Amino acid sequence: MNTYRRLFLILFVLISLTSLGCPGIVPGSKPYEGLSEREADHFNRSQRDISPSAVRSRIAQYQSTEVAWPGLIKEVELIEKEGKLEAQLLVEYYHYDWILDYGVQMEKIFLYPQREGLFATTCSFRPNASSSKQFRSYAEVGNLLILYGTPQRVDGQVVVLTCNYPRFITKGWFRIQSEEVGVGQ
Numbered sequence: 001m002n003t004y005r006r007l008f009l010i011l012f013v014l015i016s017l018t019s020l021g022c023p024g025i026v027p028g029s030k031p032y033e034g035l036s037e038r039e040a041d042h043f044n045r046s047q048r049d050i051s052p053s054a055v056r057s058r059i060a061q062y063q064s065t066e067v068a069w070p071g072l073i074k075e076v077e078l079i080e081k082e083g084k085l086e087a088q089l090l091v092e093y094y095h096y097d098w099i100l101d102y103g104v105q106m107e108k109i110f111l112y113p114q115r116e117g118l119f120a121t122t123c124s125f126r127p128n129a130s131s132s133k134q135f136r137s138y139a140e141v142g143n144l145l146i147l148y149g150t151p152q153r154v155d156g157q158v159v160v161l162t163c164n165y166p167r168f169i170t171k172g173w174f175r176i177q178s179e180e181v182g183v184g185q
Contacts, residue, residue: 032098032109035167042148042165043068052093052116052159055151059159062151066164069119070096070111070146076139085132086124087139090158091147093119094176109144109174121149123163138168145169 034040046068055062071091079086095112102108125135145168149161 027103029099029101032096032100039148039165039167042066046148048098052119055159056117056154056157059151059154064150066148066150067161068146068148069093069161070109070144071119072111073139073141073143073145074118076141078136078139084124084126085135086122087135088120088122089139089145090118090120091145093117105175106172107175109169111144111174111176113176113178117157117159119147119159119161120155121147121161121163121166123166138170140170143168143170144174 032043034043046066048068050062050065050067052069055067069091071093073089074092075090077088079088093116095114095116096109097112099110100108101110123139125131145166147161147163148165148167149163152160152162154160
């Protein structure tokens with residue numbers, strides 16, 4: 001093997017080994033920190049370790065705290081009023097370790113099978129024709145919602161939150177792990 005080929009091979013291996021956390025080059029993972037600058041702002045100021053069960057038992061303690069809650073959309077009601085499109089969402093909370101996994105699989109987000117009940121929110125925006133269709137495709141039953149919101153009240157067992165920022169993630173980008181995988185494993 002000539003010297004240039006050997007040098008190239010060594011450099012390639014070194015670059016590959018040092019860039020494991022860089023998506024797109026080689027498989028690896030990195031912390032989820034938001035997928036846009038605006039979401040990153042919410043992500044950085046939100047609490048991710050406060051669960052719906054904690055809020056249900058002590059709602060007054062959390063009414064001024066922004067939380068980040070991941071969950072699967074169970075019900076959607078879209079309402080157009082006053083030039084806005086509102087999405088009233090009922091979501092089932094799933095645990096998430098806040099890691100993006102860049103392996104050979106399509107999915108990048110892996111939710112744990114453990115659930116903590118339902119939460120609800122109403123997100124609205126002022127759409128134009130094309131964004132309205134896109135929003136409708138994101139706010140669909142079965143898609144993942146990472147909601148940045150503030151707990152307002154508890155209706156029965158459902159925690160109702162403001163919608164400070166919604167991150168909709170479509171099917172194919174996430175998966176629920178098998179029952180054998182537990183939180184913290």
